Amino acid sequence: MVDRSDEALAALCEAEYPRLVGLLALQVGDRFVAEELAQETLLALCRHWPSVDSPRAWLNRVGLNRSNSWFRRRYAERRAYRRHGLSPEVIEGLEGVEHGDAALRSAVASLPPRQRMVIALRFYEQYSVAETAEAMGCAEGTVKAQTHHALASLRSRFDSSEEHQHA
Amino acid sequence: MRDLEERIAGTRPEAAEVTPFDAHELVRRGRRQRQVGMLGAAAGLIAVVAGVAVLAANLFAPEQQVDVAAEPPGSVSARWSTIDMPIAPGASPLVGETSDGDLVVLGSDDPQAAGAILDTDTGGWRTIPPMPGQSPNFEGGQFSWALFEHDRIAVIGAIDGQVAGAWYDLDSETWTPIPPTSEIDTWGEAVAFDGSILAVVQTGFRGPDQRTPVDPRVARFDLEANTWSVGATPPFETRFYPRVASRAGLVFVHGGSLPDPEAAPDSPDGPVGARSEDNFLYDTTADEWHAIDQAPLTGGEARSTVWLDDDHIAIVNYEQQDLIDPAESVSDNHAAAIYQLSSSTWTEVTPPAQIVPDARINYRGWGDSRTRQSILIATSATASREPSQQPPPTAIYSPHNKRWIPGPEVRLAATEAVRDTLVALSGLNFRTSDQLDAHLRTADGRWIPATNDGPDARSSASVITIDHNIYVIGGHISGDRATSGVAALELDR
Numbered sequence: 224m225v226d227r228s229d230e231a232l233a234a235l236c237e238a239e240y241p242r243l244v245g246l247l248a249l250q251v252g253d254r255f256v257a258e259e260l261a262q263e264t265l266l267a268l269c270r271h272w273p274s275v276d277s278p279r280a281w282l283n284r285v286g287l288n289r290s291n292s293w294f295r296r297r298y299a300e301r302r303a304y305r306r307h308g309l310s311p312e313v314i315e316g317l318e319g320v321e322h323g324d325a326a327l328r329s330a331v332a333s334l335p336p337r338q339r340m341v342i343a344l345r346f347y348e349q350y351s352v353a354e355t356a357e358a359m360g361c362a363e364g365t366v367k368a369q370t371h372h373a374l375a376s377l378r379s380r381f382d383s384s385e386e387h388q389h390a
Numbered sequence: 391m392r393d394l395e396e397r398i399a400g401t402r403p404e405a406a407e408v409t410p411f412d413a414h415e416l417v418r419r420g421r422r423q424r425q426v427g428m429l430g431a432a433a434g435l436i437a438v439v440a441g442v443a444v445l446a447a448n449l450f451a452p453e454q455q456v457d458v459a460a461e462p463p464g465s466v467s468a469r470w471s472t473i474d475m476p477i478a479p480g481a482s483p484l485v486g487e488t489s490d491g492d493l494v495v496l497g498s499d500d501p502q503a504a505g506a507i508l509d510t511d512t513g514g515w516r517t518i519p520p521m522p523g524q525s526p527n528f529e530g531g532q533f534s535w536a537l538f539e540h541d542r543i544a545v546i547g548a549i550d551g552q553v554a555g556a557w558y559d560l561d562s563e564t565w566t567p568i569p570p571t572s573e574i575d576t577w578g579e580a581v582a583f584d585g586s587i588l589a590v591v592q593t594g595f596r597g598p599d600q601r602t603p604v605d606p607r608v609a610r611f612d613l614e615a616n617t618w619s620v621g622a623t624p625p626f627e628t629r630f631y632p633r634v635a636s637r638a639g640l641v642f643v644h645g646g647s648l649p650d651p652e653a654a655p656d657s658p659d660g661p662v663g664a665r666s667e668d669n670f671l672y673d674t675t676a677d678e679w680h681a682i683d684q685a686p687l688t689g690g691e692a693r694s695t696v697w698l699d700d701d702h703i704a705i706v707n708y709e710q711q712d713l714i715d716p717a718e719s720v721s722d723n724h725a726a727a728i729y730q731l732s733s734s735t736w737t738e739v740t741p742p743a744q745i746v747p748d749a750r751i752n753y754r755g756w757g758d759s760r761t762r763q764s765i766l767i768a769t770s771a772t773a774s775r776e777p778s779q780q781p782p783p784t785a786i787y788s789p790h791n792k793r794w795i796p797g798p799e800v801r802l803a804a805t806e807a808v809r810d811t812l813v814a815l816s817g818l819n820f821r822t823s824d825q826l827d828a829h830l831r832t833a834d835g836r837w838i839p840a841t842n843d844g845p846d847a848r849s850s851a852s853v854i855t856i857d858h859n860i861y862v863i864g865g866h867i868s869g870d871r872a873t874s875g876v877a878a879l880e881l882d883r
Contacts, residue, residue: 229414229417229418232420233413233414233416233417234413236413236416236417237405240408240411240413241402241403241404241405241407241408242402244403244408245402245403248401248403249398249401254403254408255409258408258409262411262416265413265416266416266419266420266423267420268420269416269417269419269420269421269423269424270420270423270424271424272420272424273424291857291858292858292882294511324397324400324401327394327397327398327401328401331398335490335491335492336491336511336857337489337490337491338490342398345395346394346395346398346399347398347399347401347402349399365489368489369489374394374395377394378394381394
């Protein structure tokens, strides 16, 4: 039974906020953007609170949707930059070089949408394959295949990065 | 380097690391916004009581219908835009969605490309190289099929009188030829593809005049083994022109005409005998045939068409439009029934008399591209088809909740489900519309238009929904002018 009081909702928001920021940072590659998206998502939760039965699952679905929308806006902005003569390389260069967790978030965020979602749900949220498939609305085989492709892509990226640093 | 999986789990920030926010203020803002929304809903209820024809709010509600709502219904809007393509896709191209959410278009007038793939995140295109060898006349060839499953495209048809083709793997970006087969005697009536096996089903006759009987048979091509084999024997007699539909490895065979052994050899209609109403389903993956009960159809002398989705079969009986006297009162010229595979039950579709009271109805089926759900559209057949006249009344039926809802007042051509929002499209015929048009069904049952005018109307276009976008691809914007771009409708909520 979910406690519907304002106090319980505020406590839930405070408890879920860091976790949600981490999840969304893996999607968008930027902690500060993730914080904004997480707060938007928590506000949406407050708006729909009387009808939400599984708050964490709801937050994950809505938050991931919002991160996808953010990506679409971002690419629209990039297309606008390109129309004004700013090259993609310059745009990438503006985002700087990242290390550690920031580099990992950035690498995950650069994966195709379903791959970054499966990585976040499987290894950040620790969902099982079946739970991930249910959350994503796809077959378990798809989750396994996407996980395989995503990990291979990430390993390849980090391996080549380490080789580059050692060279 | 730590294992990646552990590193990903370890990116979770501590509470002290994230920018603090006031949770109590957030709760207050959420409550205020909720109260404003309830006022709006109350106004809508008053409108219903005042006589505005809005059906029950739970009809097509997200938990019952087109998709699981990731976010509860709120304000929704949509905007049209156009996307340039590197190829001219022509009429009715094959379209599909990759496992990464990209858009695949197969079918091109350009000899240097068989199709193209749109990266829906970046907006960039990459082309699909031409098929190796001779193409089985994919564009418009009546014995050619193109199917898309699990990031593979299979194209098969008649080459030099034999069934052959090629398949394309999106991961490796390579075509592999499908060698000719001698396992079947005809070009087949239906083809199914489950991503690994391509099945060609022949049901009855061969030869230029389709008069020579052959045994029903299935030929199966295994992509990994690169070999053809004969599949399970169909459990039915040789027959003329059954209605067939295929989707995701399933083939549905309905009816057809049995051969008449007493027919004269030179009979102009061929040796066509009694009509059959039996039904069969072939599962490509399991290589199994299943008999299905006859449909509860009361359509009289009619032709049939069938559709198949992941959980439903729809059969619609209809009379050819030019055979119906417009002055004649015909109540049973159209009939529809839907079979649910998961429950093995038929449901006869009752006409939406409250919406089309003259009972002369044209049924059309539209398998929603994202949810793969057969949605029926009913249109009054007695209303004018002239663009300048009032559009005919329409209704939309979903097999999921077995009820009709009134469509928008447009020349409805198709419906698509974008997450929890039902979208009605018009303008998929340049002869009856000037431009593409979209109406969105709101949570309170109203239809609202897109926020801007759509591009030119187009005929023989293909439609697909990916994420929040509906793409209308290919087709012609006049009798002889093909489109060179994609019309995209982006939903925002």
